[in-house]
Amino acid sequence: MFKTASGEEIFVIDGHTHLWDASNDNHRNIHGTQFIDCFYAYHANLSPPENRWPKDKFYDYGPDAMYHDLFVDGYDDMAILQPTYLKEFYKRGFNTTEQNAVMKERYPDRFILNGAFDPRDGEEGLDALSALAETYKIKGVKLYTAEWKGASKGWKLTDDWAQRYLEHCGKLGIVNIHVHKGPTIIPLNRDAFDVADIDDAATSFPNLNFIVEHCGLPRLDDFCWIATQETNVYGGLAVALPFIHTRPGYFAHVIAELLYWIGPDKILFGSDYAIWTPRWLIDKFMAFELPEEVKRETGVDLTLETKKKILGLNAARLYGIDIATQKKRLAAERRVAAE
Amino acid sequence: MVAEERGGREAEVRARLASVSDPELDEPVTDLGFVTRIAVSPGGQVEIGFRLPTYWCAANFAFMMAEDMRAAAAALPWVSAVRVVLDEHMYAETVNRAMAEGLSFREAFGPEADDDLAEIRSIFAVKSFQRRLLSLIEHLRAEKIGTERLVALTLDQLSLLPLGSKGVWLRARYLEKRAIAGPAGGDDPAFITHEGTALTRTMLPSYLRDCRRVAINGEFNGALCRGLLVARYGEESCAAAGMTEAGADSSGVIRPLPEPTLHDFLRAAARATWSVAS
Numbered sequence: 339m340f341k342t343a344s345g346e347e348i349f350v351i352d353g354h355t356h357l358w359d360a361s362n363d364n365h366r367n368i369h370g371t372q373f374i375d376c377f378y379a380y381h382a383n384l385s386p387p388e389n390r391w392p393k394d395k396f397y398d399y400g401p402d403a404m405y406h407d408l409f410v411d412g413y414d415d416m417a418i419l420q421p422t423y424l425k426e427f428y429k430r431g432f433n434t435t436e437q438n439a440v441m442k443e444r445y446p447d448r449f450i451l452n453g454a455f456d457p458r459d460g461e462e463g464l465d466a467l468s469a470l471a472e473t474y475k476i477k478g479v480k481l482y483t484a485e486w487k488g489a490s491k492g493w494k495l496t497d498d499w500a501q502r503y504l505e506h507c508g509k510l511g512i513v514n515i516h517v518h519k520g521p522t523i524i525p526l527n528r529d530a531f532d533v534a535d536i537d538d539a540a541t542s543f544p545n546l547n548f549i550v551e552h553c554g555l556p557r558l559d560d561f562c563w564i565a566t567q568e569t570n571v572y573g574g575l576a577v578a579l580p581f582i583h584t585r586p587g588y589f590a591h592v593i594a595e596l597l598y599w600i601g602p603d604k605i606l607f608g609s610d611y612a613i614w615t616p617r618w619l620i621d622k623f624m625a626f627e628l629p630e631e632v633k634r635e636t637g638v639d640l641t642l643e644t645k646k647k648i649l650g651l652n653a654a655r656l657y658g659i660d661i662a663t664q665k666k667r668l669a670a671e672r673r674v675a676a677e
Numbered sequence: 678m679v680a681e682e683r684g685g686r687e688a689e690v691r692a693r694l695a696s697v698s699d700p701e702l703d704e705p706v707t708d709l710g711f712v713t714r715i716a717v718s719p720g721g722q723v724e725i726g727f728r729l730p731t732y733w734c735a736a737n738f739a740f741m742m743a744e745d746m747r748a749a750a751a752a753l754p755w756v757s758a759v760r761v762v763l764d765e766h767m768y769a770e771t772v773n774r775a776m777a778e779g780l781s782f783r784e785a786f787g788p789e790a791d792d793d794l795a796e797i798r799s800i801f802a803v804k805s806f807q808r809r810l811l812s813l814i815e816h817l818r819a820e821k822i823g824t825e826r827l828v829a830l831t832l833d834q835l836s837l838l839p840l841g842s843k844g845v846w847l848r849a850r851y852l853e854k855r856a857i858a859g860p861a862g863g864d865d866p867a868f869i870t871h872e873g874t875a876l877t878r879t880m881l882p883s884y885l886r887d888c889r890r891v892a893i894n895g896e897f898n899g900a901l902c903r904g905l906l907v908a909r910y911g912e913e914s915c916a917a918a919g920m921t922e923a924g925a926d927s928s929g930v931i932r933p934l935p936e937p938t939l940h941d942f943l944r945a946a947a948r949a950t951w952s953v954a955s
Contacts, residue, residue, distance in 0.1 A: 369767070372732035379731065379908035383901075484733075491789070521735045525791040527782060529800060530735040556701070556901070559804075559894040578897075585900050591893045599890075635889075 340413040340620055340649070348624075348646055349661045351450075351653035352408060352417040352616055354516075354551060354576045354608025357441055358433035361398040369486075370427035381613050384580035389618050399612055401440055409448060412609075412616035415650070415668060416659065418450045420480035420516055420551075426487065435470060442474070447667050450657055452478040452516065455507075457499035458487050464506050471510040477657055479512055480551075484520025484530075492524055495539040508545050514656050515539075516574065518551040531557045533564055540568040547656055549606060552577040553596060562599035572656070573600055575648065576610035582622045590632050597638040606656075607649045620649070686717040686755070691919075693749040694725070700741050700801040702899040703808055709899075710906055710920030711742070713764065721757035723750045728764045730905035736768040737797055740782050743772055799857075803871045804891050806854040810868065811888035813851040814881075816844055828876050833863035 340348040360374035378396050395403075408414040419438035423431050431437065435453045442451040453470040455463055470476060484492045493500060495517065507515065521530040533554045540548045553573040554561025565571040573596055581589040596605055607623075609616040628640050654661055694715075695707045706712055706727065714726040725746055729739060743761045750759045761776045763769045775785035783790050817827060820840070830838075832855070840848060855861050859873030866875040870884055907915050 369732075372767070375909075376731045376733060376905075379905045383904035383908040521733050524789055526736050526786050527790040527792045527794055527797060528737075529797055530737070556894065556898045558897065559890045562890060581897070581900070584904065588893070588897050588900055592897060595890055595893060 339415055340624060342624070342642070346642075348413075349650040349654070349665065350413050350415050350607070350616070350620065351650045351657075351659065352412075352414040352609050352611065353549070353574055353606040353653050354420050355404075355408065355417040355611040356420060356422065356433045357401060357404055357438050358422070358612070359398055359430060359437060360396075360428070360432060364428045364430050364432075366427055366429050370424070370432075373424065373427050373432070377613055380577070380580075384584055385614060386583050386618055389615060391612075396612065401444060404441060404611065405445065405448075407615045407617075408609075408611060409445075413620045414448075414609075414616050416448055416450065416664070417611070418452060418478070418608075418653065418657070420452050421454045422480065422482050422485075422518075423454060423456070424482075424485065426485075435474065435476075439474060447664070447671060450477070450659075452476055452480050452514075453512070454479050454481065455503050456485060456487060457493055457497055457503050458490060460499065464503065467503065467506060467512075468510060471512060476512055478514030478516060479507065480516040480518065482518050482520060483535075484518075490524065492520070495535040500539075501542065504539060504543050504546060508543065513545065514547050514549060515543075516549045516551055519554065519557070529557075533557050533561050536561075536571065537564040537568060540564075540571050544570055546570065547572060549574050549656070551608070553592070553605075558592065558595065562595055565600040565604065571600070572604045572606060572652070574606050574608045576608040576613075579607070579609075579619055579623065580614050582626055583618070586626070587629075589626075590628055593640060594628060594632045594636040594638055597640065597644070598636045602644040602647050603652060605648045606653050623649075683717055683719075687715045689753055690715045690717065690723055690725070690750050690756075693753060694746055697742060697745040697749050698805070699902075700738055700798065700805075701735075701895070702902060703801075703805040703895055704899055706742055706746065707919050708921040709903065710910075710915040710918040712746075713918050721755045722760070723756055723758070724760045724762065725750060726762050726764060728906075728910070729766055730902040730909060732765060732767050734766065736772070736786070737782065737794055739763060739766060739768060740772055740775065740785070741794060741798065743776050744782075747776060802854065802857050804895065806851075806858055806871050807888040808892045808895055809847070809851040809854055811885055811892050813844075813847045814868065814885065816847050820844065824878050824881060828866075828868060828878055828881060830867040831864050832861060832867050835867035836863075 340350055342348065360370070365371050374397060378393060381396060382390055408417050419441060421435045421438055422433045425431050435451065439451055442449045451474050453467070453474065453476040455467045457463070459466065483494060486492070495504070504515065507513070517536055519531050519533060533550065536548055536550055547570050549572040550561060550565070551574040553575065555577055561573065565573060578589065578592050581592070609619055624645060626640065633639055650661070691707060691712070694712055695705045697706050698704055699706060699709055699711070702709065711727045711729060712725065713728055714724070716724045727742065727746065743763060747759045747761050750756055763772045766772070771785050774780070775782070781793055783793050814827060835848065858871050859865070859869050868876045870876060876884060903920065906920070
């Protein structure tokens with residue numbers, strides 16, 4: 339919960355968090371090491387110095403630190419757990435649904451647990467997705483299209499099998515499809531970050547919501563264009579938001595473009611924990627105002643109402659969270675814990 | 678060969694590499710801190726080492742930069758052979774083998790590629806055209822050249838406008854890309870859309886908004902990539918490789934690069950950490 343200077347309470351749903359295991363004994367190969375080191379470069383580059391972690395903590399921080407960073411030190415009221423399997427790089431997987439479920443089991447009212455699918459798993463994977471939906475009652479999946487599998491180094495939402503999986507999601511009540519575009523999509527001669535397949539999928543599946551993580555960065559320009567055409571395309575702020583500290587001028591332009599093209603109802607806050615931690619992100623976001631010349635040029639503003647939507651109301655709508663009920667539940671939990 | 682002569686040749690190679698841009702960031706590879714070593718043998722063989730902000734950077738961009746650097750260095754009259762070596766990248770081996778054996782992208786990547794790089798090159802050439810057009814027009818407007826006059830300018834007239842050093846640089850950058858958008862004779866309009874339509878007074882604002890979106894994205898990626906490179910290799914290493922501050926400020930205006938001086942050439946020569954024994 340973030341409280342404004344005037345005492346107003348802002349309910350925060352962190353749209354993008356992980357409990358990963360990148361400890362050395364879990365690295366399967368050089369790619370595993372390079373993957374976490376790349377995450378660490380994002381962390382080290384964009385975090386304020388006082389929020390920078392040592393590398394060994396970043397490799398493996400565990401559930402207690404996560405709870406503390408999100409809910410005790412941080413302003414999160416709830417958080418969405420997004421898996422990233424990477425079984426080709428990590429022996430036990432990097433951040434599977436089962437790994438994330440540890441948090442959901444410990445703190446059921448704090449977390450929304452999402453699953454994942456990989457269309458290259460064929461029929462078997464469809465059954466696995468059904469089982470996942472049944473075990474964890476998931477309403478969302480996180481898709482990482484750059485995941486390696488055998489000889490394949492990625493897939494697209496327009497692949498035949500991906501279409502079958504999306505259809506299956508609709509039947510299972512999995513309506514929120516978080517998409518993370520990573521590099522190395524085959525064929526390699528094309529733009530590795532091309533977001534056109536999201537456009538196609540969003541048109542084919544109007545019953546599903548497509549939340550494009552990192553706002554389609556590094557293709558924000560193409561993403562904004564697509565998101566205006568499709569009413570069921572959303573943007574997740576992870577990666578863009580940390581620029582609020584190192585390059586506030588760029589952040590102002592990026593958030594203004596997003597507000598102009600996709601509007602305040604379709605942008606979701608996400609810390610991408612543990613790449614970044616919510617406390618400093620939200621402190622800076624709440625204190626941030628668009629410079630006058632950006633407001634003038636784009637005709638948009640980042641008002642308190644808009645901030646509330648981005649920080650929690652939009653995600654609550656997508657996941658069917660009734661904020662008043664949820665607040666009471668969390669308050670009751672705190673009382674029990676205090677006794 | 679004496680040391681000064683070799684240093685001079687290394688500086689010549691570096692100056693040539695400054696004409697090679699990262700296709701996505703539209704900034705010279707030398708300013709981005711990507712080039713880690715330039716070495717010249719007495720027989721005119723050149724070796725260029727380069728690196729990227731992450732192990733995962735897109736293979737096609739890595740390949741384009743390698744190919745462009747090889748061609749840029751090979752254009753020097755005294756160069757007998759060029760070797761380009763990419764370090765610490767998931768596709769380093771493939772790219773390096775392709776450079777050593779002169780393979781095309783498709784030959785190098787086989788079934789992982791279904792075509793060569795013409796399409797992606799053209800997509801990013803358009804983005805670069807749009808960014809450069811925006812920067813130049815913003816500069817000209819700041820110099821009090823009104824919209825009416827801007828849209829009426831021919832290429833010849835644009836070339837003759839008296840401009841300061843920044844304007845000259847922005848104009849040269851724009852003109853480099855102008856031909857990809859449409860006919861570029863002296864009497865053709867200076868400012869056209871990337872699809873070749875002459876810009877009118879009424880079209881200009883919305884077209885500039887489109888260009889702005891492309892520019893913001895490009896600048897954002899440029900800032901991110903610089904930061905990742907520093908996080909990966911350290912400040913000192915990036916400064917030694919010639920990394921400059923992000924080429925654009927928050928208002929989206931690209932700063933001109935100063936003309937290289939003798940001092941720059943000497944510094945570049947001193948930076949080359951590896952050289953073929955003479």
